[in-house]
Amino acid sequence: MAKGGAIEKGMYLLIKGEPYLVVEREFVNPGKGAAFTRCKLKNAKNGSVLRETIKTSDTVDEANVFDRDAQYLYIDGDNYHFMDSETYDQFEIPASVLADTGKYMREGETYRVVMWESDPIGVTIPLKIVYEVSDAPDAVKGDTVTGATKTVTVETGLSVQVPIFIKTGDKIRVNTETGEYVERVNE
Amino acid sequence: MDVRKTIRARARINRGIRRFFERRAYLEVETPRLVPDPIPERHIRLFETEYRHGATTKLYLLPSPERYLKELLAAGSGNVFEFARSFRNGESLGPHHAPEFTMLEWYTLGAGASDSLELTIELLRELGVSGDVTVMTMCEAFDRFAGMDLAASLERPAMARACEGAGLSVGQNETWEDLFQRALLTLVEPNLPRQGPLFITHYPSAIPTLAGDSRDRRWADRWELYINGVEIANCFGEETDPARIAAFVEGEHDAVRADLGEADAPPAPKAFLSPAHPLPVCSGVALGVDRLVMHLTGARSLSEVSLFPLSAMIAAQQKHDKEA
Incomplete structure (x- = not known):
């Protein structure tokens, strides 16, 4: 209560x-x-x-919820498939339940899955995640306006609006609540 | 916002308000903040303290200057205004709520709520509030934004059916007023037009207040001003009938006693606007200055326009306590 x-x-x-x-x-x-x-x-x-x-x-x-660690395996259209890290049980969560969270998850990664009774009802992901840019179009020539952006695709297939200096192979940090680019990560 | 900008913006707005009322011969007054017997209001929780003077007397910080401004009007003050620091307990700190805030309240003799509406538009324009003014009745707002017929829902059973029809939850112990507020806050308020000042008039008389009735007694002579979806001001064509004022005070006092218990309920004022000191016909407006400053400076939260935000003070104290 x-x-x-x-x-x-x-x-x-x-x-x-x-x-x-x-x-x-x-x-x-x-x-x-x-x-x-x-x-x-x-x-x-x-x-x-x-x-x-x-x-x-x-x-x-x-609602009396609890967490368990599980590895995200793959998506088959309408369902995200997971494997419990302790019991190795496999289970799925409908895409409609995860909504936007799903598109930020990376295959093979372990996340905290929220359980209610015996049903998985959500996944907790970090507020900020680093991705590698897999496809970045060249900036349009002459487009030097401050704050100009372009759309790139990252390794998971997610599209992100970024500043025009971002190139394929760059690592970028993305806010998973807003979907916005935060910064380029130099490693 | 830079604190120096905030100081200048607040000084400019306060000066504009003073000039506006002084040009119209309203007198600026100062009334008490610390009193033993505030007007009871069932939804308002007070800050209380003790005056120690050999004996001890319980005193309360006023949630608005209404009580003593009305006493002044009854004593023949003429038109008055006051910048009143006001205090409300039990509210969460948030972008639009703080327990201490500045309320501008003014009263115009011989006026009703519609006269105050015109004067308020003049004040807003002079202070630089732009955008088209919209005026609509509460009935129109319910029809447009909630798809509910408010005039047909002034009794609890009809209101409960209308709320259920609109997909709102209805608790068994909830009063008509609870259901009205839920519909207003869930369906109407979030959808109000945001391009300019919006006045919602003719609140249901079933909400107990010190507003008089309009010509149609189902509706109070009352409006509220919203700017950008935020409640900025409340106006009454004031109730002047001593019997109805006494009944309001008694009803609210009973509700507060039921909530807090006999021992913790503040005493009600004695002989407030009694037949010997009646309130002359007038209309009063209470306007949240901090919220208006927010709007005029483009700030998104009260703490941005406060020189010393309480949230920051509390956070600093908690950090200090933790480290000690």
């Missing part, structure tokens, strides 16, 4: 028997009225979005 006022981004709530991830939360308190927490929630099993406004004085149920 948690107070409506203590809801935080990243928490899992249990609503009508289903686990929901808190994607956004905002404290709202009208000058004349009770205080509420306005939340954007994502159903952790099917990815559907729910907007809820909860009184800060009300209590909500937290």
Whole structure:
């Protein structure tokens, strides 16, 4: 149980028997009225979005989630396949559940998988990940405007907007929450 | 924002506000912040302290200057305005909330909410707020943004059905007002137009406030101003009937006592705007100065326009405590 006022981004709530991830939360308190927490929630099993406004004085149920380490193997269209690092059990997570998280994952890498009851419902990935640029078009000649960008593709197939000086083979750091380029990494 | 820029911006805006009201012969007044018997309001939690003078007296920091500005009006002050430091407990720190803030409040004798609306537009223009002004009733806002017929949902059962129809959760113990607020905050507020000042008028009279009724008694003579989706000001054509003011104070005091318990509820004011000292016909506006400064400077959070943000002070103290 948690107070409506203590809801935080990243928490899992249990609503009508289903686990929901808190994607956004905002404290709202009208000058004349009770205080509420306005939340954007994502159903952790099917990815559907729910907007809820909860009184800060009300209590909500937290979903009892736990983590396990698992290696990401491959995607077969609609499902991401994983292998548990301890038991070597293989399991899959629907693409709709992972949504944007999936496109940042790298095959062969181990991630923390969030479990609810016996179902995997999410994957925790680092906020910033370094990728190698696999395909970068040449900058258009004469395009010297400050802040000019172009689109490159990285090893996992992800497209990223980067400054025009980035070349194929460069390593770049990407923010996995916004999908934005952070910096070039020199190793 | 650079702190020197913030100092200059705030000084310029305060000067603009003072000039605006002084040209119109409003008197600037200063009323108490620390008092023994604030106006009870069920949704507002107060900061309390103790005055030790041989005996001890419990005192409270006021959440707005309304109480004493109205006492001044009843005593014959004429039109007044005040920059009032105001205090509200129990609110999360966030981009639009801080427990200490500056409220500009002004009262115009003989005026209703629509007169205050016109004056507020003049003030905003003079301070440099641009964009088309939109005025809509709460009923229109519910129709447009929530697809709900508010006029047909002024009783709890109808409101519960409308909320369920719109996909909102309805708790068994929730009041009509809880459901109204949830619909407003979930469906209406996030979708309000953001290009210029937006006035939402005619709030349901079912929300207990010190606003008088409009001609249609289902709706209060009240509006709120939103800029860029953020609530900036609240206005009442003020309730002047001493019996209805007393009933409001009693109702709110009962609600606060039910919430906090008899011992922890602050005492209610005695003889506030009683028949011997009635409030003259007037309209009052309370405007959040910090939020307005945010808008005028393009800041995204209150802490950017505060010279000493509380969030930073608390963080520094916590760091210090941890290291000690």
